[in-house]
Amino acid sequence: MSAETHRVLLLGAGLVARPIVRYLLDQPGYIVTVASRTVRKADALIEGHPRGRAVALDVSDEAALEALVADHDLSVSLLPAPRHPDVARLCLKHGKHMATTSYISPAMRAMDADVKARGLLFINECGVDPGIDHMTAMKIFHDAWKRGGKVVTFKSYCGGLPAPEANTNPLGYKFSWAPRGVLVAATNSAIYLKDGKEVRVDGKDLLSHNHLLEVPDAGTFEAYPNRDSLSYIDTYGLQGVSTMFRGTLRNLGHCARWTAWSNLGLFRQDPVVLADRTLAGLLRALLGVSRGVDLPAALAAKMGVSVDADPVVNLGWLGFFEETPIPAGLDAPVDVTAAVMTDRMPYAEGERDMLVMRHEVISEFADHRELTTMNFVDFGIPGGDTSMARTVSLPVAIAIRLFFDGMIQARGVWGPILPEFYVPILAELETMNIVCHEQTVRL
Numbered sequence: 397m398s399a400e401t402h403r404v405l406l407l408g409a410g411l412v413a414r415p416i417v418r419y420l421l422d423q424p425g426y427i428v429t430v431a432s433r434t435v436r437k438a439d440a441l442i443e444g445h446p447r448g449r450a451v452a453l454d455v456s457d458e459a460a461l462e463a464l465v466a467d468h469d470l471s472v473s474l475l476p477a478p479r480h481p482d483v484a485r486l487c488l489k490h491g492k493h494m495a496t497t498s499y500i501s502p503a504m505r506a507m508d509a510d511v512k513a514r515g516l517l518f519i520n521e522c523g524v525d526p527g528i529d530h531m532t533a534m535k536i537f538h539d540a541w542k543r544g545g546k547v548v549t550f551k552s553y554c555g556g557l558p559a560p561e562a563n564t565n566p567l568g569y570k571f572s573w574a575p576r577g578v579l580v581a582a583t584n585s586a587i588y589l590k591d592g593k594e595v596r597v598d599g600k601d602l603l604s605h606n607h608l609l610e611v612p613d614a615g616t617f618e619a620y621p622n623r624d625s626l627s628y629i630d631t632y633g634l635q636g637v638s639t640m641f642r643g644t645l646r647n648l649g650h651c652a653r654w655t656a657w658s659n660l661g662l663f664r665q666d667p668v669v670l671a672d673r674t675l676a677g678l679l680r681a682l683l684g685v686s687r688g689v690d691l692p693a694a695l696a697a698k699m700g701v702s703v704d705a706d707p708v709v710n711l712g713w714l715g716f717f718e719e720t721p722i723p724a725g726l727d728a729p730v731d732v733t734a735a736v737m738t739d740r741m742p743y744a745e746g747e748r749d750m751l752v753m754r755h756e757v758i759s760e761f762a763d764h765r766e767l768t769t770m771n772f773v774d775f776g777i778p779g780g781d782t783s784m785a786r787t788v789s790l791p792v793a794i795a796i797r798l799f800f801d802g803m804i805q806a807r808g809v810w811g812p813i814l815p816e817f818y819v820p821i822l823a824e825l826e827t828m829n830i831v832c833h834e835q836t837v838r839l
Contacts (some may be wrong), residue, residue, distance in 0.1 A: 400425060401425050401426075401427060402422055402425060402426050402427070402469050402470070402800045403427045403429070403468040403469045403470075404424070404426060404427070404428050404468060404470050404471075404472065404796065405427070405429050405431060405464055405465065405467075405468035405470070405471040405472065405477075406426075406428060406429065406430045406431065406441075406472045406474065407455065407461075407464075407469075407471060407472065407473045407474060407475050407483060408430050408431075408432060408473070408475050409430055409432035409437035409438045409441055409474075409551070409683065410437075410573075410574060410677060410784040411571075411572060411573050411574065411782070411784070411785060412474065412497075412523075412572075412573055412711030412782075412784060412788040413430070413441055413474055413563055413785070413789060413791045414441050414781055414785055414787050415786050415790050415791075416472065416779050416789035416790070416792060416793040417430060417441045417448070418441075419443065419789075419790060419793040419794070419797075420793055420796065420797070421442075421445045421447055421448055423797055426447060426459030426712060427447045427448075427449070428445075428447065428448050429448075429449045429450075429451060429464065429468065430442060430448070430449070430450050430451070431450075431451045431452075431464055431748050432451075432452070432453065432474055432735050433453065433454055433455075434452075435450055435452040435793060438450035438452075438658060439546070439641075439753055440483065440535050442776040443818060447816050451464070451532070455475060455479060456564075460724045461482075461486065461491075461518075462486050462490075464485065464743060465486040465490055465492055466486075466490040466492070466673070468492065469492060469493060469701065469800075470492060470494065470495060470780075470796060470799075470800075471483055471486075471487055471492060471493075471494050471495075471503075472494075472496070472792065472796070473494065473495075473496045473498075474496075474497070474760065474789075475511070476574075476577070476738075477498045477499065477501065480496050480498055480504060480520075481499065481501060481503040481504055481507075481826055482711075484503075484504055484507055484518060485507075485540070487508055487518070487531075488507060488511060488514065488516070488537050490799070491514055491516065492516070493516050493799070493800070494517075494518040494519070494521045494727050495518070495519045495522065495523070495635065495724070495792050495795065495796055496518075496521075496792075497520075497521070497524075497526075497527060497788050497789065497791075497792050498520060498521070498523075498526075498657055499520070499521060499526055499623070500520045500521055500809060500811060502699055504520060504547070504574060505809055507809060508808045508809040509808075511807065511808050511809055512808040513525075513806050515807055516808075517546075517741065517799060517804065517806060517807050517808070517810065518808070518809045518810070519792065519796075519799070519811075519812070519817075519823040520809065520810070520811055521809065521811035521812065522557075522782070522791050522792040522795050522812045522817075522821075523788040523789070523791060524554065524751060524753070524787035524791070525554035525753065526617050526786050526811065527787075527788070527791050527792070527812060527823075528744055528753065528787060528791060528822075528830075528832070529552050529554055529642075529753060529755070529789075530631075530811055530813055531812050531813075531817065531818035531821060531822055532753075532822070532832045532834075533550065533552060533632065533755055533757070533770075534632065534814075534815075534818055535634070535818060535819075535822065536755065536757050536768050536770065537632060537634070537757070537833075538577075538793050538815065538836065539761040540757070540766070543684070543761065544761060544762065545759035545760060545761045545766070546636065547634050547637055547757060547758070547759050547762050548636075548638050548639070548758050548759065548765075549637065549638060549639040549674055549756070549757065549758035550632070550634060550637060550639065550640055550641070550754040550755070550756075550757055551639065551641045551642075551643070551753070552621050552641070552642045552643070552703050552753075552755050552756075552767040552785065553611075553642075553643045553644070553752075553753065553754045553755075553798065554622075554643075554644065554645060554749075554751075554752065554753045554754075554823075555568065555617060555644055555645025555646055555752050555753075556645060556749060556750070556751050556783070556784045557617075557646070557749065557750050557751075557752065558570045558743070558748075558749060558750065559747070559748040559749060559775050559776070560615070560750075561747075561748070562634055562743065562744075562747035562748055562749070563647065563827050564744075564747075565655070565740070565741055566710055566713055567650075567710055567713075567741060568605060568646070568647035568648070568649060568650055568711075569647065569741060570645065570742065570747075570749065571612045571737065571738060571739050571741060571742065571743075572743070572749045572776075572782045572783070572784035572785070573784050573788070575735075575737055575738045576730060576731060576734040576747050576784070578663065578734075579663045579730050579733060579734055579737075580660060580663070581644075581728060582602065582603060582654055582658060582663060583596055583599045583600070583602065583663050584599055584602060584622075584623055585597060585599040585602065585618070586602055586605075586620075586621035586622065586623055586624070586625070586752070587621075587624050587625060587626055587659035588625035588626065588640060588641045588642070589625065589626060589629075589637065589638070589639055589640040589641070590639050590641065591639060592636055592638045592639075594626070595621075598619055600659065602620055602621065602651075603620055603652075603654050603655040603658065604651060604652070604655045605620055605621060606618045606620040606651045607619055609643075609645065609693075609754070611752055611771060611773070612771055613771065613773050614750070614752045614771075615772045616648065616652070616793070617645040617646060617647060617648070617752070618645070618648060618650055618651045619643040619644065619645055620643060620644055620646075620649070620651060621641065621642070621643055621644075622642045622643050622644045623642070625640045625641055625642045626640060628640065628642065629758060631811065632813065634662075634761040645752055649706060652707070653706055653707050653710060656699050656701075656707035657707060657733075657809045658720040659699075660677045660682055660683075660695075660698065660699070660731045661682040661729055662682070662730070662732075663729065663730045663733065664728060664729045664730060665728050665730050666728060667727035667728050667767055668682075668727065668728065668729055670681070670722070671679075671687075671720070671722045672687065673721060673819070674718070674719040674720055674721055675715055675716045675717075675718050675719070675720045675722065675736065676691060676716065676720075677717055677719070678716070678722065678729060678732055679691055679695070679711075679716045679717070682729065683695065683698055686693050691716075691717045692712060692717060694706055695707075695708050695711065696708050701829075713740075713838055714736050714737065715736060715740065716736070716739055723735065723824075732771045743776075743782070744790075745779070746779055747778070748775045748778055748782075748783070748834070749774075749775070749779075749782045749783050750773065750774070750775050750776075751772070751773070751774040751775075751783040751784060752773055752782060752816065753770070753771070753772040753773075753774070753785050753832070754769065754770065754771050755768070755769065755770040756769055757769075757770075758766075758839070761785070764838050764839070765838070765839040766837065766838055766839065767836070767837050767839055768834060768836040769799055769833070769834070770832055770833065770834050770836050770837075771832070771833050771838075772831075772832040774786075774787060774821040774835070786828070786830065787789070787830060789824065790828065791812070791821050791825065793819060794820070794824050794825070795812065795817060796816075798820055798821070801813075803816065803820060804816050804817060
């Protein structure tokens with residue numbers, strides 16, 4: 397198949413898109429179209445490559461979207477997650493393959509039988525988290541099963557953070573992927589299994605439900621639950637496991653700070669009508685106070701803390717005590733907050749981000765127990781791609797090449813949990829210095 401021409405459509409030109417575009421254009425016989433609302437972003441990814449094409453696309457224009465999907469062999473959706481099923485339905489209609497780095501939604505899962513019947517592959521969850529986490533976990537599980545073991549505990553953690561030398565703002569965080577997505581994820585509910593008991597965490601309590609985790613060669617972080625861990629029991633084949641936990645990592649102090657802001661309403665996704673369309677006006681609306689009130693004092697009273705407490709001081713650092721105008725079109729607090737953080741918390745030129753991942757797996761054998769740990773610490777390339785961009789988009793890029801080369805035979809809706817996915821993908825990532833380190837000890 398490799399001698400053929402493969403037409404790939406990339407929907408979205410955001411922070412993590414560049415490596416997949418460059419990888420595919422470096423393969424002989426690939427034609428890549430990047431479609432984005434802002435065509436200059438797509439042009440920047442193509443960089444004038446003769447087999448690349450940049451087009452302007454408003455994804456709400458279904459006719460234009462359908463025409464592009466129909467004209468390509470495979471569509472990669474890097475759009476916001478709610479858009480993936482729309483793309484998937486068009487791919488199914490026109491008999492085209494699809495890839496995403498996002499979680500498999502119920503709507504996507506429901507298409508599995510039809511996708512298989514058409515002989516198509518919809519590969520999902522093929523980024524870093526989800527993605528590399530699945531692949532490295534399945535590698536550990538399969539090894540234990542081959543030796544007659546049973547997995548009884550699985551804990552997995554991942555976080556995208558500034559490298560230590562780039563951790564230069566008081567919030568201990570910078571954005572290497574969609575800021576709005578980061579804020580929305582901080583309000584998700586979660587469920588996991590601990591010592592055989594289900595633990596449910598409401599979205600409003602998510603960040604306060606945290607514990608400390610030390611990762612060798614990286615540091616100590618706050619860890620909190622990531623969505624629905626239980627759904628992966630069946631995905632991974634871990635029936636009978638007693639502890640099943642997937643978590644997110646952040647720097648120390650993050651969870652208390654963001655919990656206070658979330659409780660205040662800064663991460664709300666519903667529109668708020670403001671008397672004054674300024675940052676201070678939004679804060680006054682959320683606090684229920686009028687112009688002229690001492691905002692730091694009112695905020696401290698609302699939170700039950702002193703005016704020099706971290707959540708108060710750092711909200712001031714972001715500029716929420718100032719009468720800075722809110723741009724037109726931003727009506728939900730989460731969108732305003734995301735815009736402010738994007739402006740105040742970027743990576744400077746030459747700064748590195750850091751990707752930290754850790755698995756802890758306990759397996760039982762006839763005569764002993766084992767603890768297998770997997771540590772992955774990766775850094776962005778100064779002046780080049782971020783670690784987040786590389787680890788999100790290179791796995792799916794490799795999967796696309798493997799598929800068109802005939803090395804992936806699976807059909808239907810899949811994550812990269814089969815050896816035909818993860819063995820070659822992890823092997824190729826190692827050639828790019830994206831290396832996961834395993835260690836096993838007897839308990």
